Structures are given as structure tokens and as C-alpha cells.
Amino acid sequence: MAKIGILGGTFHPIHNGHLYIAKQAMKAFDFDELWIMPAGIPPHKRLSGDISRFERLEMCQAAVSEMKGVRVISDEIFQTTKSYTYETLQRFHARYPENSFYFIIGEDSLDSFAHWVHPEIIASLATIVVAVRSQHSIDDPVFLQKLRDTENAFHGKFEAIPTEFMDISSTRLRELLSEGKSIKEFIPEGAWRYIQEHRLYEATMEANDTLRKQIQKDLKAQLKHSRYEHTLGVTYTACALAMRYNYPLTEARFAGLLHDWGKFLSDEEQLHFCRKHHIPVTEAEEKAPYLLHAKIGAYVAEHTYNITSKDVLHAILVHTTGCPNMNLLDKILFTADYIEPNRKEAPRLEDIRAMAFADLDMAVLMILEDSIAYIEQSNRPMDPTTLETYEYYKTYLAERGRK
Ligand SMILES: [Fe+2]
Ligand SMILES: [Fe+2]
Incomplete structure (x- = not known):
């Protein structure tokens, strides 16, 4: 036997x-x-x-x-x-x-x-x-x-x-x-x-490359120049952070490229897009439709460009407000969006840029602090998720500090 x-x-x-x-x-x-x-x-x-x-x-x-x-x-x-x-x-x-x-x-x-x-x-x-x-x-x-x-x-x-x-x-x-x-x-x-x-797996590499070029071409045609430059800045920065935190570059790259896809649409058009594609709109988004570009970006990534990575889609989805307990790519995109080289205005920008490569969670908290202060100051509507995310990271980092 x-x-x-x-x-x-x-x-x-x-x-x-x-x-x-x-x-x-x-x-x-x-x-x-x-x-x-x-x-x-x-x-x-x-x-x-x-x-x-x-x-x-x-x-x-x-x-x-x-x-x-x-x-x-x-x-x-x-x-x-x-x-x-x-x-x-x-x-x-x-x-x-x-x-x-x-x-x-x-x-x-x-x-x-x-x-x-x-x-x-x-x-x-x-x-x-x-x-x-x-x-x-x-x-x-x-x-x-x-x-x-x-x-x-x-x-x-x-x-x-x-x-x-x-x-x-x-x-x-x-x-x-x-x-x-x-x-x-x-x-x-x-x-x-x-x-x-047998040159296996080369097809994936080529397919990714072709898709990336196509997305870039589409973005260049539809976004205004400064937004396109911002998109490239976010993409490069997301890649740099992905290198620092050992995250797959391809995913960081697609997340960066597509995060602001919906930005060329007006508020009205964004609401219309969501209605047409049955994307749910929250009360906060109704008041501030520009927040919807995140959901639209994730939708387009999945349905137009056939991106299947759940992490990429999620990172795009939460890039404006963040969310409690973000995964690594979420944090990479959220941070890259704030610190990319074309940004000039934000206070503490240099500190946050340095922090992003030393302690990503701390950088996320600093961005949330400053974003909330900015939203309050400029009287813009606040998405409750931003506040929840802020509370989450404040508590998380305080607890981490005690350990
Ligand atoms: Fe955005
Ligand atoms: Fe952005």
C-alpha cells in the first residue's frame, strides 16, 4: 500500500x-x-x-x-x-x-x-x-x-x-x-x-503597457491641462510611495492615472452620470457633487478599462475623503493626491511630503487635519466620512504611540 x-x-x-x-x-x-x-x-x-x-x-x-x-x-x-x-x-x-x-x-x-x-x-x-x-x-x-x-x-x-x-x-x-x-x-x-x-507572462506586461498608454491618451484629450499634469504628478508620486512601501507599481500607477477621471465633468454632469449608471449618491455628495468624481473614476476603471484589481478600484473610490482603516494603496493614493509636485498652496506641504516617506499613517493624519481646517475655513460642505477617517487615524496613532 x-x-x-x-x-x-x-x-x-x-x-x-x-x-x-x-x-x-x-x-x-x-x-x-x-x-x-x-x-x-x-x-x-x-x-x-x-x-x-x-x-x-x-x-x-x-x-x-x-x-x-x-x-x-x-x-x-x-x-x-x-x-x-x-x-x-x-x-x-x-x-x-x-x-x-x-x-x-x-x-x-x-x-x-x-x-x-x-x-x-x-x-x-x-x-x-x-x-x-x-x-x-x-x-x-x-x-x-x-x-x-x-x-x-x-x-x-x-x-x-x-x-x-x-x-x-x-x-x-x-x-x-x-x-x-x-x-x-x-x-x-x-x-x-x-x-x-517560453516567454510566459509577457502578454500581461504588454497588455498593461498598452492599456496605460490608452488611458493616458484619453485623459490628455479630455482633462484640462492642469488637471492632466496633476494626474501625472499623482501617478508618479503614487509610484514613488509604492516603491517605498513595497507595493505593486502597476496598481499604484493605474490608481493614480484614473483617480480624477471624472473631473472633466461638471457637477450636473457628474450627478447625471451617477443616475445613468445607478451609482448611489449620498446626501453629502448631493450637496457637493464634485465628491462624486471618485465613484465615477472607480466605475470607469472597472467598466471602461476593465481593471479588475479590487485594491485599485477601492483606492480610487476613497481618494477624496479617505475612510477608516484604509489599506496600503488607499493611503498611497490619498497621500500622493495631496503631495504631488504640482501642489503649492497647502500649509505644512514640505513636512507632509517628508512624512509620507517616513510614516504614511502620520502623513494621512496630517493631511486630514489640514483638509478639515481648509474645508471649515472655506465654508465648503464636509463629507462625514472625512471626519470619521480623521477620528479613526487620530485614535489609531495615539494608541500606537502608547505602545
Ligand atoms: Fe480627486
Ligand atoms: Fe486628484
């Missing part, structure tokens, strides 16, 4: 984190073989980067070619309908009834396991191996209870193994590739060679 470990995933691309999990599982359970099983993608759904199934399969094969006991299996990758784990395991079981299977899942998947299709069949056909961040997390009583509860609920066997946390994700690697950067240090050598030889 052979013991087989199975590690599924999109592997787009396969990286060192995957192989680390594979190695840890092999060590813990002494598998006779570990199977890397790339997932099938329904034919109507294309993977970004335009990489074919064959290429994804061969890239995985190249990645593990020197790993003893590891092989890549193509059971799911060539399926044209959605492949369900329970069906795959049933097939394996019928084909190799003498083998025992260990199906490896991530810690997050334990939470959603009950919602998989036929979890009880999966649990009856394989031991479920949960790859957990560290031994420390495994010893956590809350986690252990969850593991035992799931085990009891599905009458299966659930085990946990520690896999040292590796800060790599395929999404982040694709982002780096789309920027023309090397991901050599994050992926197995064979996979890197394969990507280079």
Missing part, C-alpha cells in the same frame, strides 16, 4: 512556497509519492497572462523535475468542466484502491471545508492535511478545536503540519512579472528557466 500526498492549486505560477509545503508534508507523513495537481480552468475563463494549460503543466513539471518522489499529474488540468475534489478522489480511489491518499489544504480552506461539494466524501477518501503557518498556530487551542470539530462533523481524519510562513503568493508574482521584474528568487529554478524559454 502506497501513501500518496496530493497538493492541488492553480500554480499560476508554481513557487517556492508550494514546494516548501510539499516537502514538509512528505517529511511529516513519509509519503511514497507526492502529486502536484494543477487545477483545471473552465474554457471560457482565461487566466491572466494568457498562459495555456500545457504551459502551466510543463512549468510545474520543470519545477519538480529534480525532486525525488514528486510528480505532476494532469487529472484536473485538462478537464473542461469544473473539477470537484470529491470526483477526483473517487477516480483515484477506483484506479488505485490499494493506495491511501492525503489531501493537502491550506489553513484558510479548513474554514470553508464544510462548503466544498461533498466534504463528507472527500473526508472519507483521504486524510486531510492542513498546512498551517507554524507549530505555534497548531498548538493554538482555538485552531485545534476547529480541526477536531471538522473531523467529527465529517467523520474523517484531519492532521495539521507546520509550514513556516512564506510571504509569497502567485498573485504577487504575476504582478512582479507584469512589471517586467524577475521572480527568480521566489520560484524553483526549473520553473524560472521554463518561463524564460
Whole structure:
């Protein structure tokens, strides 16, 4: 009887984190073989980067070619309908009834396991191996209870193994590739060679470049000159901050370019645009329709330019008022909008510019303080979100200071 470990995933691309999990599982359970099983993608759904199934399969094969006991299996990758784990395991079981299977899942998947299709069949056909961040997390009583509860609920066997946390994700690697950067240090050598030889992922890079040029052309045609210059200033500054805080440049760039797209529309036109596209308008926006250009920018980014990054869309959406607990790109865009090189008027501008590269949260708070003072002074309507955001960052930084 052979013991087989199975590690599924999109592997787009396969990286060192995957192989680390594979190695840890092999060590813990002494598998006779570990199977890397790339997932099938329904034919109507294309993977970004335009990489074919064959290429994804061969890239995985190249990645593990020197790993003893590891092989890549193509059971799911060539399926044209959605492949369900329970069906795959049933097939394996019928084909190799003498083998025992260990199906490896991530810690997050334990939470959603009950919602998989036929979890009880999966649990009856394989031991479920949960790859957990560290031994420390495994010893956590809350986690252990969850593991035992799931085990009891599905009458299966659930085990946990520690896999040292590796800060790599395929999404982040694709982002780096789309920027023309090397991901050599994050992926197995064979996979890197394969990507280079077959010039994989270059399509993403070219597509991003074409889209950026198109957006820039459109903006130049419709924004007035000073607004266009401001947009470029925000884009460059957002990129500089993204470099400082290690954020993907492509996303920072698109967020910067599109944040003020709606600014060429008059107040009336902005209200009309929102009504036409069923974008909800708040009371504060009714009074100050210029605030709507943020929602319009996010809408256009998604629907006209097909930007799918949730972070980009969110950053554009909150760039005028901010919001409590902003994510990194939100803060980058919010700050870049205020400090970009064409800005001259704001008080404390030099201080905020310096602060932005030292402590982004503090820069955000300073911008909010000064913006609120300006809005009050000039008797302009205040969006309550601006005040909420200010309160949030004031408290957050005060608490941080006490630690
Ligand atoms: Fe704006
Ligand atoms: Fe702006």
C-alpha cells in the first residue's frame, strides 16, 4: 500500500512556497509519492497572462523535475468542466484502491471545508492535511478545536503540519512579472528557466503597457491641462510611495492615472452620470457633487478599462475623503493626491511630503487635519466620512504611540 500526498492549486505560477509545503508534508507523513495537481480552468475563463494549460503543466513539471518522489499529474488540468475534489478522489480511489491518499489544504480552506461539494466524501477518501503557518498556530487551542470539530462533523481524519510562513503568493508574482521584474528568487529554478524559454507572462506586461498608454491618451484629450499634469504628478508620486512601501507599481500607477477621471465633468454632469449608471449618491455628495468624481473614476476603471484589481478600484473610490482603516494603496493614493509636485498652496506641504516617506499613517493624519481646517475655513460642505477617517487615524496613532 502506497501513501500518496496530493497538493492541488492553480500554480499560476508554481513557487517556492508550494514546494516548501510539499516537502514538509512528505517529511511529516513519509509519503511514497507526492502529486502536484494543477487545477483545471473552465474554457471560457482565461487566466491572466494568457498562459495555456500545457504551459502551466510543463512549468510545474520543470519545477519538480529534480525532486525525488514528486510528480505532476494532469487529472484536473485538462478537464473542461469544473473539477470537484470529491470526483477526483473517487477516480483515484477506483484506479488505485490499494493506495491511501492525503489531501493537502491550506489553513484558510479548513474554514470553508464544510462548503466544498461533498466534504463528507472527500473526508472519507483521504486524510486531510492542513498546512498551517507554524507549530505555534497548531498548538493554538482555538485552531485545534476547529480541526477536531471538522473531523467529527465529517467523520474523517484531519492532521495539521507546520509550514513556516512564506510571504509569497502567485498573485504577487504575476504582478512582479507584469512589471517586467524577475521572480527568480521566489520560484524553483526549473520553473524560472521554463518561463524564460517560453516567454510566459509577457502578454500581461504588454497588455498593461498598452492599456496605460490608452488611458493616458484619453485623459490628455479630455482633462484640462492642469488637471492632466496633476494626474501625472499623482501617478508618479503614487509610484514613488509604492516603491517605498513595497507595493505593486502597476496598481499604484493605474490608481493614480484614473483617480480624477471624472473631473472633466461638471457637477450636473457628474450627478447625471451617477443616475445613468445607478451609482448611489449620498446626501453629502448631493450637496457637493464634485465628491462624486471618485465613484465615477472607480466605475470607469472597472467598466471602461476593465481593471479588475479590487485594491485599485477601492483606492480610487476613497481618494477624496479617505475612510477608516484604509489599506496600503488607499493611503498611497490619498497621500500622493495631496503631495504631488504640482501642489503649492497647502500649509505644512514640505513636512507632509517628508512624512509620507517616513510614516504614511502620520502623513494621512496630517493631511486630514489640514483638509478639515481648509474645508471649515472655506465654508465648503464636509463629507462625514472625512471626519470619521480623521477620528479613526487620530485614535489609531495615539494608541500606537502608547505602545
Ligand atoms: Fe480627486
Ligand atoms: Fe486628484
